[in-house]
Amino acid sequence: MGKFKQLASETAIYGxxxxxxxxxxxxxxxxxxxTAILQVEEYGIVTELYSYVAVLNxxxxxxxxxxxxxxxxxxxxxxxxxxxxxxxxxxxTTILLTILLVSSATPIVNWLExxxxxxxxxxxxxxxxxxxxxxxxxVKLRYERxxxxxxxxxxxxxxxxxxxxxxxxxxxxxxWAGNFLPQFKGLVGYVYKPSYNVEYVFIxxxxxxxxxxxxxxxxxxxxxxxxxxxxxxxxxxxxxxxxLSQLAGNFNEMFSRMMLKKILPDGFYAGFNNQEALGIFGAxxxxxMIMTLAIQAFRYAAEPFFxxxxxxxxxxxxxxxxxxxxGIFGLFSVLAISLNLDIIKHxxxxxxxYWTALHIVPILLMASLFLGLYYxxxxxxxxxxxxxxxxxxxxxxxxxxxxxxxxxxPHIGYEGSVITTLFVxxxxxxxxxFTGRHHFPVNYDIKRFGLYLLLxxxxxxxxxxxxxxxxxxxxLLKEIPILVFAFVVYLLERKKLQLN
Numbered sequence: 194m195g196k197f198k199q200l201a202s203e204t205a206i207y208g209x210x211x212x213x214x215x216x217x218x219x220x221x222x223x224x225x226x227x228t229a230i231l232q233v234e235e236y237g238i239v240t241e242l243y244s245y246v247a248v249l250n251x252x253x254x255x256x257x258x259x260x261x262x263x264x265x266x267x268x269x270x271x272x273x274x275x276x277x278x279x280x281x282x283x284x285x286t287t288i289l290l291t292i293l294l295v296s297s298a299t300p301i302v303n304w305l306e307x308x309x310x311x312x313x314x315x316x317x318x319x320x321x322x323x324x325x326x327x328x329x330x331x332v333k334l335r336y337e338r339x340x341x342x343x344x345x346x347x348x349x350x351x352x353x354x355x356x357x358x359x360x361x362x363x364x365x366x367x368x369w370a371g372n373f374l375p376q377f378k379g380l381v382g383y384v385y386k387p388s389y390n391v392e393y394v395f396i397x398x399x400x401x402x403x404x405x406x407x408x409x410x411x412x413x414x415x416x417x418x419x420x421x422x423x424x425x426x427x428x429x430x431x432x433x434x435x436x437l438s439q440l441a442g443n444f445n446e447m448f449s450r451m452m453l454k455k456i457l458p459d460g461f462y463a464g465f466n467n468q469e470a471l472g473i474f475g476a477x478x479x480x481x482m483i484m485t486l487a488i489q490a491f492r493y494a495a496e497p498f499f500x501x502x503x504x505x506x507x508x509x510x511x512x513x514x515x516x517x518x519x520g521i522f523g524l525f526s527v528l529a530i531s532l533n534l535d536i537i538k539h540x541x542x543x544x545x546x547y548w549t550a551l552h553i554v555p556i557l558l559m560a561s562l563f564l565g566l567y568y569x570x571x572x573x574x575x576x577x578x579x580x581x582x583x584x585x586x587x588x589x590x591x592x593x594x595x596x597x598x599x600x601x602x603p604h605i606g607y608e609g610s611v612i613t614t615l616f617v618x619x620x621x622x623x624x625x626x627f628t629g630r631h632h633f634p635v636n637y638d639i640k641r642f643g644l645y646l647l648l649x650x651x652x653x654x655x656x657x658x659x660x661x662x663x664x665x666x667x668x669l670l671k672e673i674p675i676l677v678f679a680f681v682v683y684l685l686e687r688k689k690l691q692l693n
Contacts, residue, residue, distance in 0.1 A: 240475030
């Protein structure tokens with residue numbers, strides 16, 4: 194029991210830092226979408242560039258984090274030897290990839306249509322390089338069960354990034370404009386450049402990341418610069434399928450934001466250019482992050498739980514119950530968020546231009562729900578040590594993502610990307626479910642979940658049609674479908690919940 198308590202405690206600490214990071218990212222949405230901070234087009238730049246960062250982070254690390262865990266727990270070479278070799282390998286590849294990025298800055302910004310903005314590439318190359326170099330020392334902290342140190346360093350980075358955003362984009366900007374504290378304008382001039390705006394989003398991230406180099410110096414020093422082919426060869430072989438799976442997974446999620454501007458015909462949305470359309474799409478995509486936060490919390494708690502339960506004789510029954518109740522909770526969340534968007538939009542989307550895409554949010558929320566269900570269904574190939582199925586699913590899903598985006602976006606805009614996202618996550622669930630039935634059969638109550646899904650979609654459609662002259666009355670009526678769903682779930686599930 195003591196080991197389980199320790200595992201649960203560490204999981205909560207690791208989860209806290211990750212979830213707070215995502216929450217802060219979400220909280221920054223109303224800040225960035227205020228026209229006093231960033232214009233719609235500028236937010237489109239942020240959305241686009243960070244989508245590339247997500248994919249490049251995977252490429253820079255090429256599965257070495259997971260490989261480090263695998264080989265330190267089972268290899269006879271010793272943790273210190275593996276740590277030094279893995280860190281040295283990542284250091285060398287990081288230097289090479291960063292040189293490649295920096296030397297290609299001009300063709301990259303020209304292709305992205307940010308002509309003359311090579312500094313974007315320089316800053317992001319530095320951000321990604323530091324992220325990659327710090328990843329292995331952070332994994333070492335996890336291996337050594339230094340959860341509090343891990344979380345502390347992550348939280349320092351998160352809050353420093355937040356503080357720097359507020360400092361540059363709110364405090365300095367307003368002091369320079371003379372809106373308050375005009376006596377500090379001269380002092381602010383030493384650190385603030387009026388011609389910069391969106392640039393300070395990137396600069397804040399870079400400075401916050403640079404602090405890792407100071408915080409983690411003690412852990413970094415434990416690594417010797419050494420490349421031992423005999424040690425690295427099996428690690429690299431193990432890591433390569435992970436690279437494919439993770440790269441495909443991130444590509445699947447980020448492709449629409451990476452390529453929307455390129456695929457979307459010019460002038461598709463009246464009154465907005467393609468960069469602005471991307472900003473609007475990206476901001477509404479962020480709203481679905483409410484569901485992502487819940488899924489992230491669930492993953493941190495559920496993954497160790499699933500593995501602990503794998504040897505129990507009732508494990509499959511437990512998996513089936515978790516799937517159903519996660520699905521019910523997710524459907525309730527989709528309803529609750531979607532039918533309260535008229536409130537949420539005023540809080541998180543400060544410019545009315547972003548409201549033009551609110552209709553995509555329910556679909557994105559439903560897509561996030563199916564991604565969460567996939568994490569449930571995919572447990573079979575993890576406990577059965579057949580993780581290559583995960584690679585097959587991710588790679589095939591990425592292929593479908595590319596094809597459907599190129600087919601749909603030119604005709605129906607970012608709505609096509611949203612439909613693609615939902616379809617792909619449903620496909621991933623189906624792939625995991627049907628292959629699992631053959632290799633690791635679990636009696637998931639698909640029919641019961643399907644009925645709840647139909648009920649939720651019906652209630653969502655009904656609530657979405659409510660539009661009275663009184664906004665207050667409309668909003669109050671929109672709460673009824675949410676309560677109806679909760680009441681039906683209570684009637685049908687109360688006995689089963691009491692037994693569990």
